[in-house]
Amino acid sequence: MNFKQALLGAACAMMMAGAAQAQISDNKVKIGVLTDLSGTYSDLSGQGSVVAAEMAVADFGGKVKGAAVEVVSADHQNKADISSAIARKWYDSEGVDVITDLVTSAVALAVREVARERKKIDIVSGAASTALTGKACSETGFHWAYDTYAMAVGTGKAVVKQGGDSWFFLTADYAFGHALEGDTAAVVKENGGKVVGQVRHPFPNADFSSFLLQAQASKAKIIGLANAGQDTINAIKQAKEFGITDSGQSLASLLIFITDIHSLGLDTAKDLLMTTGFYWDADDESRAFAKRFKEKTGKMPTMIHAGVYSSVMQYLKAIDAAGTDEGVAVSAKLREMPVKDFFAKDGKVRADGRMVHDMYLAQVKKPAESKQPWDYLKVVRTIPGDEAYRPLEKGDCPLVKK
Amino acid sequence: MFELIGIPPQALFGQLLLGLINGAFYALLSLGLALIFGLLNIINFSHGAQYMMGAFVAWLLLRYAELPYWGALILAPLVVGALGVVIERLMLRRLYELDHLYGLLLTFGLALVIEGGFRHIYGISGQPYAIPPSLQGGTNLGFMFLPTYRAWVVVASLALCLGTWAVIEKTRLGAYLRAATENPTLVRAFGINVPVMITLTYGGGVALAGLAGVMAAPIYSVNPVMGSNLIIIVFAVVVIGGMGSILGSVITGYGLGLVEGLTKVFWPEASSTVIFVIMAVVLLIKPAGLFGRA
The missing domain is CATH 3.40.50.2300 (Response regulator)
Structure with missing residues (x-):
């Protein structure tokens, strides 16, 4: 390549770069x-x-x-x-x-x-x-x-299919909790299950014993936790303490993250079903x-x-x-x-x-199954994206032409 | 099956017992607060943070020194109490001559600093702490399943509350303390070291908060903000009981636990508010609190 060609090339490159850059604001x-x-x-x-x-x-x-x-x-x-x-x-x-x-x-x-x-x-x-x-x-x-719909479908549907067909909700008393409870209740009913009751607890709330006792008295097979963060952690911790999880009723946490499992410890959280969009060990x-x-x-x-x-x-x-x-x-x-x-x-x-x-339906491992730090979940099922998320036409989004 | 106020009596007994158990925590926390206010005239707003530190020290001892629950139950309150002594010596001491508000502002600021520090180091999600093996399981009472650990909390809390009350009201040490609150100069004239006594009283009150924290660790999430929600309720308990009245705050602690427990059955959404409604009503009718001296 001679000098002239190189110069021409460089000039062209600069022009193109300049043109491209002009499209990027500031x-x-x-x-x-x-x-x-x-x-x-x-x-x-x-x-x-x-x-x-x-x-x-x-x-x-x-x-x-x-x-x-x-x-x-x-x-x-x-x-x-x-x-x-x-x-x-x-x-x-x-x-x-x-x-x-x-x-x-x-x-x-x-x-x-x-x-x-x-x-x-x-x-x-x-x-x-x-x-x-x-x-x-x-x-x-x-x-x-x-989103809440994917959580509800993932966990709600799977639990009903496994025989957990009667539900009692522990719901955080604010917009998010109500939405999660509503979405899940709909999925439970669609799949042939029934909702026998619910209790709305204040947000945040540290002691769940009273609410758990009400859930226990309802005789529902599944206690659905429509809450998040510390509320979920406290509810799960105390459900174990009150022998609820050992006496035949199961917990289904509708929104829980791996950091929450880490905080609970496997001995407390074991067997819990959850839906997640990502698992590090997948x-x-x-x-x-x-x-x-x-x-x-x-x-x-x-x-x-x-x-x-x-x-x-x-x-x-x-x-x-x-x-x-x-x-x-x-x-x-x-x-x-x-x-x-x-x-x-x-x-x-x-x-x-x-x-x-795609979303994952996962179950928390038992302590003996965990081989290394943060080895907490086993993926039970991969939920295809189209099944996990709300159908386009059902969302009332003005951008979607009907 | 017959029903009592709309629910089966068995369920009602269960809820009353649970209320009593929660009341045990309120009593234990408000005991320390009332002690500090009654004898030092300090409104200790860092009580919630000190309660959290008790739980965290228990977790740290388990994690890094493999010291189990029972050891932590003794050591953690001592550690937290010692920190309380340092705070009193370095800072609070300078505020006794000033208005209550200064003590309140200092301890509130300290609470924010302590909580922020723990949050920075350990994050917000909390740490796992299991129920000690000897207290796991429970008894079926017929109307409810009573976890052994909760039964232990009630017994321990009752013993501590009665013990503290007896020390303050029935012993010579307690008499000195009460006298020192009324007239420190005169008490010093009798050759009693009042400043040391005051320091140890603050340390003792803080240690009680730490102890409550250790007892809470196995059943509540151990996280940096675990005390900040609780402390507001506990303050309401102390105000209703009568600021500074030890017996008042203990009885009110248990009583409000019961009321809150019942609210959780009949109107769950209001259970976080009911205590404050009671506080407002009590203040209207009896401004000094149920057991306070006007």
Whole structure:
């Protein structure tokens, strides 16, 4: 190659780079991880989600279309007003292009409206509410890791099929608990089971003995826990203490994370059925990701952490394919491109923003079955994505043409 | 089967017993608070954090020193109590001459710092702590299954409450303490070391919180915020019982446990509120509390 050719090549390359860069606003892609860094959900999302996002950016190469990719994070304290204020500041004056994690349904729904007004992207992995792909769906909004419907279908259906056909619900007395109870009760009835009663407990609540006794008196075969976090941990711990799990009644926890199992210990949590979007020990790819994640955080990733990684990676691929970071264009690409990574083997994004992927029905191992630290679950069944998630037409999402 | 107030009597007995068991925790915690307020005039807002530390020290002892429950039951309160002594010597001591509010602000700030520190190191999900083998299982009482561990909690709490009450009200040491609260200068004139006594009283009250924490560890999630929700209820208990009245706070602790237990049956959604409603009513009718001296 002579000097002239080289110069021409370099000039061409520069022009192309310049052209591509012009499509990336401020010549930078900024990913905002808005999460609970200090409260109830800080273990199952929190700092781990920030690390997961950074890992995805590093694995992508740190640059997309020649523009640097940066991860920023903030603590929303599980409050809707704080989170929408941060989201406005990020989108309007700090050049943030996408907000992710968004644990806590009230937070996710508040940020969804801020993002919609600005045609900016939000990808929810943390929150569970199906409203995000229902009435509150948006052209630039996505729901990645799981939702209450998938939890209800996964655990509810499996338990009824195994003979657990009468249910009593212990429900946290706020929107999330009611939604989870409602979704699960519907699944139980659809599959031929019946709901014999429920008790709504205050949130948060430390002592469950009274409620457990009521559940015991109901003679239901299954006690469904429509709560999360410390409430779930306390309920399971005390159910064992009161001999409920040893006397024939079974617990079905409708939303539980591997960090909760870690906190309970296998002796207390053993045999519990749960649905999850990700398990670190499922295959070689998930193990490889989990190992790297654990080196950075000291913990195994939850499905939220894995979901954040997967969604950030897919978002960067979509920018690469669209050649721009403009919200609507990238959203269109996200809906087109299949999701293939360690989190979603064969995922697809629907018109309502739901990323449909296979879920796992898992059972907590007995202490003797656990061979190494964090070896907690055995996968009982892989639930195909189309069965796990609410059918598109049933969600009342205005974007879905009927 | 006949029914009593809408539910079978068996279920009612069960719920009453459970209420009593929860009352045992309230009594144990409010005992320490009442002790500290009655004798030091300090509103100890870090009581919840000290309760949490008791549970965490028990877990740390098990995890790193393999010291089982019974050892922790003695050692953990001593560790937490010793920390209390340090806090009293370094900080609280300087506030006795000032308004109550300063003590409240200091201890509240300390609680936030302690909880934040534990959260930073151990995360929020909590740590596993099993019921000791000798207290596992339970007895079928016919109307309910009574876990052995809960029975032990009630017995231990009753013994501690009565013991503390007896020490304060019936012994010479208790008489000195009460006298020192009324008139420290005069008591010192008799050659009694009042500052040391005060320090040990605070340490003792804090140790009681730590002990309650150890007793809670096997049945509640051991996490950095386990005390912060409980402490508000316990404060209500102390206010209803009469600030500083030891017997009052013990009786109120058990009584409110029962009331809360019944609320959980008839109107579960209100069970977190009922205690505060009672507090408001008591304050309207008897501002000094049920057992307080106006």
